[in-house]
Amino acid sequence: MKAKQQRGFTLIEALVALLVLSIGLLGVAAMQLKSLQSAHAGYQRATASLAAQDAVELLWSKFDANDMECPDLGGDEAAWQARWRAVIPGWKGVDAQRQ
Structure with a gap:
């Protein structure tokens, strides 16, 4: 190409390259x-x-x-729940009562 025909062509090439790069970066x-x-x-x-x-x-x-029964955990259960409540934000706890 002649110099007059190439005027602005490198700008278009640069813009297309920038577009391709930006799409890649979004990915x-x-x-x-x-x-x-x-x-x-x-x-x-x-x-x-x-x-x-x-x-x-x-x-x-x-x-x-x-005894072969589930033990009464008493304060141990509350301590366990308090320990894990500090680690897991938003944790509501569990109800482990016998039915």
Whole structure:
């Protein structure tokens, strides 16, 4: 091409390259957001699993094989719930009363 025909062409090339780059960066940002959401969900699941395991260990520590009944946890249950309420924001707790 001659110089007169090329006038402004490099500007258009630069704008198209910028458009392609910005679309790519938007895709990367969307992937990052999804990654953060998945990491948070994994954290919540892991915390719930730890709380459940802790509850099982509390019950086993109070279990009497000779009695074969679920023990009365009394203040232990309240202490357990208070411990996990501090770790899990918005947790309402559980009602573990016998029926």
